[in-house]
Amino acid sequence: MTDHRYLIVGGGMVADSAARGIRELDPDGSIGVISEDVDRPYARPALSKKLWTDPDFSWDDKVDLHTEETGATFVLGTRVVSIDRQAKTVTTDDGAVVGYERLLLATGGHPRDLPGLAPSDRVLSYRSAADYRTLRRHADANAHVVVVGGSYIGTEVAAGLVQNGARVTLVTPDDVLGGHMFPAGLAAAFQQRFVDAGVQVRTGRRVESGEETADGVTLTLDDGSTITADAAVAGLGIEPATQLAEDAGLAVDDGITVSSTLVTDDPAVFAAGDVASYPDRLLGTRRVEHVDNAQQQGRQAGRNLAGAGETYDHTPMFYSNVFDLGYEAVGVVSSSLRTVEDWAEPNVTGVVYHLDDDDLVAGVLLWNVSGKTDEARKVLAEAHALTPDALPGLITAD
Incomplete structure (x- = not known):
């Protein structure tokens, strides 16, 4: 059995920030990171932003966060299936048992899939670097890609694709793209920017079912119409990955419930990032799925793992860039x-x-x-x- 003073479950930007937060107070304590991803922590926003728009934005210099600088030990492509809080161990899907003194749950969330379709090289939920690499191949082949969802990921991916040679259809339930967030006039101007760029925008529609063939993907919308494309991308948000915590008896309510110091109802277990439901000092209890929160909350969680006992007082921002x-x-x-x-x-x-x-x-x-x-x-x-x-x-x- 491997033991770590600090064990992080999840390998996203929270894990990187937490490892660095730990090192601010503890230069020597061992850090373990167990991640389902096959890549070390990377700057996730680049997957739908700069990697599509800046040819000089290199993976090694700009996207890989180089978390190895903290001395953390990585176990990649591996899922934690259970936590034994009494023994202070976790068990992975390959049967390994890993001990901890302090545990951070940074499990993020699982993307919502398109109805009737399983993830494949043609059906992408767009959550990982592997998804980016696959979608880039489609764009380089000037493929027709249908993007489902008119929020942050959907609009950014649609903009990135159309600027890189792909033919793009964007499906949104909003009557006007962005209408769930923006005032009417702004939403209309936002949608027009996509239309002007060549994106076919299908508003007021949801996907009811889908079928993948050897040649492409066909989506059936709620008005009975169909869209056939070379690939489909789901930008439908995530479901917080709380099952591990729930199975371990930790409090869960639209996320893993934590205090202002990001600790669960087990003093040895913390949670941060997309999966954490925390008390914001300005806005009350909330769960935030954006990079600013991942970085700032991750750092605070790391410091508190190392004994700081500080409250998380940052109210995070979010941002988007399209065209x-x-x-x-x-x-x-x-x-x-x-x-x-x-x-x-x-x-x-x-x-x-x-x-x-x-x-x-x-x-x-x-x-x-x-x-x-x-x-x-x-x-x-x-x-x-x-x-x-x-x-x-x-x-x-x-």
């Missing part, structure tokens, strides 16, 4: 909320404030406005003192 536009946001960004729009140039550059039922700011969307996320966090922190008519001009676009 020549980019947006950043903090908090809840949803078209179901009332909005106050403050445009320097309508639907091109500006700030959108999303208000809850009490007319308090719950989220701030920065459209082609960079470097203002700290100001957005300040607005959220001071929300009770801000009336809607005080919001225009509060964050400037310059």
Whole structure:
């Protein structure tokens, strides 16, 4: 049996940040990382962003996080199937038993599959570097790719593909692409950018079933129409991978429940990243599936594994880049909320404030406005003192 002072289950960006957080306080304690992925930790956002748009964005220099610098020991392509909290061990799918003093669950989530289709070289859930490599081969062959889902991954992948020679059809349940997040005028402008780039956008539609053949993939939509393509990509979000924790008797509620110090109800077991449901100091209990949270929460979890006992006080931001536009946001960004729009140039550059039922700011969307996320966090922190008519001009676009 192998033993580690610190054992991390999951090999994403949380694992890298946690290992580095551990090393800030403990330069020598052994770190083990067990991951289902076949690659060491890498910068996941690059899979749908820079790797498609920047030919100089190399894997070794820009994407591989070089977590080996921490001295961690990696076991890749391996799944942890159980935790024995009393013995402080985990068991893997190949029967190995690994001991720990402190355990971090960074299991992330499992992507939602397309109905009736199993993942293959033609059917991608787009969660890993292996998925990127497969999709890149399709793009290089000028394939027709249907992308299902109009949120972050779906829109970024569709934009990356069409800019690299692929023919792209994008299917979204929104009546207008981005309509679940953005005000109507902004959503219309967002969709038009895709249309102008040559993406065929099928709005107001969901996939009901799919069939893979030797030559391609056929999707049947909820209006009975079909789309046949060389490959299909599912950008349908994830389900948090909580089963391991639940089987071990840990509290689970839309994620593994943790305290402000990221510890579960077992003082030796922590959780962080996509899988952790934690108390945000500004926004209450939430689970966040974005890179800023993975990096900052991962680092804090690592420090706390090493005994820091510090609260996680960071309210994370999220961002997206498609074509020549980019947006950043903090908090809840949803078209179901009332909005106050403050445009320097309508639907091109500006700030959108999303208000809850009490007319308090719950989220701030920065459209082609960079470097203002700290100001957005300040607005959220001071929300009770801000009336809607005080919001225009509060964050400037310059």
